[in-house]
Amino acid sequence: MDWNKIRNLFPATKKFAYLNAAEASPVSVMSAREAKTFYDEILTKGDLLWDEWLEKREKIRKKVAELINADKSEIAFTLNTSHGMNLIAGMLKGIEDPDGKEVITMEDEFPSSTLPWLNLKYTLRFVKPENAVYSIDEIEKNITSNTKILVTSHVQYKTGFKQDLVELGKLCKDRDLIFVVNATQSAGAMPIDVRKANIDFLVFSGLKWMMAGYGVGVLYISKKWFEKVDYPVAGWQSVKDPSLMDNRKLDLRKEASVFELGCPHFSNIFALGGALDLLNEIGKKNVERRIYELGDYLVEKLEELNSGLSFRIVSPLDRKYRSGITVIGFENAEKIVQELYKKDVVVSARGRGLRVSVHVYNNEKDIDKFISELQKLLDSESFRDPS
Ligand SMILES: Cc1ncc(COP(=O)(O)O)c(C=O)c1O
Numbered sequence: 001m002d003w004n005k006i007r008n009l010f011p012a013t014k015k016f017a018y019l020n021a022a023e024a025s026p027v028s029v030m031s032a033r034e035a036k037t038f039y040d041e042i043l044t045k046g047d048l049l050w051d052e053w054l055e056k057r058e059k060i061r062k063k064v065a066e067l068i069n070a071d072k073s074e075i076a077f078t079l080n081t082s083h084g085m086n087l088i089a090g091m092l093k094g095i096e097d098p099d100g101k102e103v104i105t106m107e108d109e110f111p112s113s114t115l116p117w118l119n120l121k122y123t124l125r126f127v128k129p130e131n132a133v134y135s136i137d138e139i140e141k142n143i144t145s146n147t148k149i150l151v152t153s154h155v156q157y158k159t160g161f162k163q164d165l166v167e168l169g170k171l172c173k174d175r176d177l178i179f180v181v182n183a184t185q186s187a188g189a190m191p192i193d194v195r196k197a198n199i200d201f202l203v204f205s206g207l208k209w210m211m212a213g214y215g216v217g218v219l220y221i222s223k224k225w226f227e228k229v230d231y232p233v234a235g236w237q238s239v240k241d242p243s244l245m246d247n248r249k250l251d252l253r254k255e256a257s258v259f260e261l262g263c264p265h266f267s268n269i270f271a272l273g274g275a276l277d278l279l280n281e282i283g284k285k286n287v288e289r290r291i292y293e294l295g296d297y298l299v300e301k302l303e304e305l306n307s308g309l310s311f312r313i314v315s316p317l318d319r320k321y322r323s324g325i326t327v328i329g330f331e332n333a334e335k336i337v338q339e340l341y342k343k344d345v346v347v348s349a350r351g352r353g354l355r356v357s358v359h360v361y362n363n364e365k366d367i368d369k370f371i372s373e374l375q376k377l378l379d380s381e382s383f384r385d386p387s
Contacts, residue, residue, distance in 0.1 A: 017366035031274035060273035076256035084203030084219035094230030101148035132159035155185035160325030169198035212275035216268035235261025294358035327353035
């Protein structure tokens with residue numbers, strides 16, 4: 001794989017050592033071109049290409065389905081993770097008694113995983129990690145007779161811990177739990193197989209590891225749920241034949257796209273299409289391999305740097321639990337982020353950690369630059385405050 005060629009598709013990498021996919025990735029020229037083409041078309045032709053845009057959307061839906069081994073009918077385009085998770089919580093509310101049924105989830109979840117359930121008055125039970133790891137045993141210990149739904153991120157945003165979805169899916173199946181996954185920190189980086197992992201519902205946003213920019217997300221609903229759930233929202237595009245524009249008959253489509261209520265957010269969906277083309281060109285396995293390669297290089301350099309100083313890598317280093325995120329414990333992470341940004345190194349601060357993400361547009365030089373700028377900061381008196 002010519003990684004330099006891939007990197008050149010991301011103009012942002014010319015200026016920045018951009019190590020921040022966990023917050024938001026830059027988009028590639030392929031995504032930008034797709035969105036721009038849409039605006040050029042609507043600029044010059046107004047609404048005349050509506051049918052072609054719908055066709056294009058369906059082709060992208062198929063590519064999304066292939067990414068996670070789902071069926072096209074199981075995919076809905078959303079705006080973001082929160083949007084998708086709200087729809088799931090709403091769908092299950094009708095069939096699961098929120099007063100009697102607990103949702104089990106992880107202590108460090110991003111709020112998009114938890115607030116939609118709290119809003120609908122589900123009871124949440126939180127599992128605690130040990131050294132950032134949520135073991136299947138510990139999760140199992142927290143299941144009670146009231147637990148009916150399990151919500152977890154595939155990769156945790158604060159530590160980079162990656163859950164084994166196949167093992168957890170097996171537990172959910174054995175214990176008859178509905179398995180809900182937030183894949184925002186993994187989709188586009190780590191392979192996902194919704195069938196193999198027995199996932200009931202899955203959501204992700206486009207802006208991070210998918211490299212598709214803002215305003216587009218994905219909701220996967222296993223087809224076994226199509227007939228069983230309530231549909232908490234509906235619009236004119238939710239019915240079997242929207243062209244009828246029947247304002248009395250609620251003939252809902254029994255597939256995930258029922259939640260695409262009205263006119264689509266075409267430009268954002270098309271940007272996602274560009275991102276999927278790029279990922280397909282590279283290949284899922286190559287993406288994962290490259291992320292591990294860069295992650296290993298980062299850890300090696302951090303360990304060298306750490307020999308004279310003292311900080312702790314918070315992320316689990318066992319390959320089974322690793323992702324594209326490496327978090328380093330620093331009390332003053334916010335300050336470090338600001339200082340690094342002045343040197344065109346882009347990382348983020350989460351909790352007491354400095355979060356460094358590596359993706360296919362990065363290279364070893366980005367990491368070298370990050371390490372050398374970090375070293376300079378740590379060598380300066382005012383920054384000697386590692387946790
Ligand atoms: C695990 C996880 N889920 C979701 C989000 C973002 O949520 P949304 O797509 O609703 O903006 C983030 C962003 O940091 C995240 O880390």
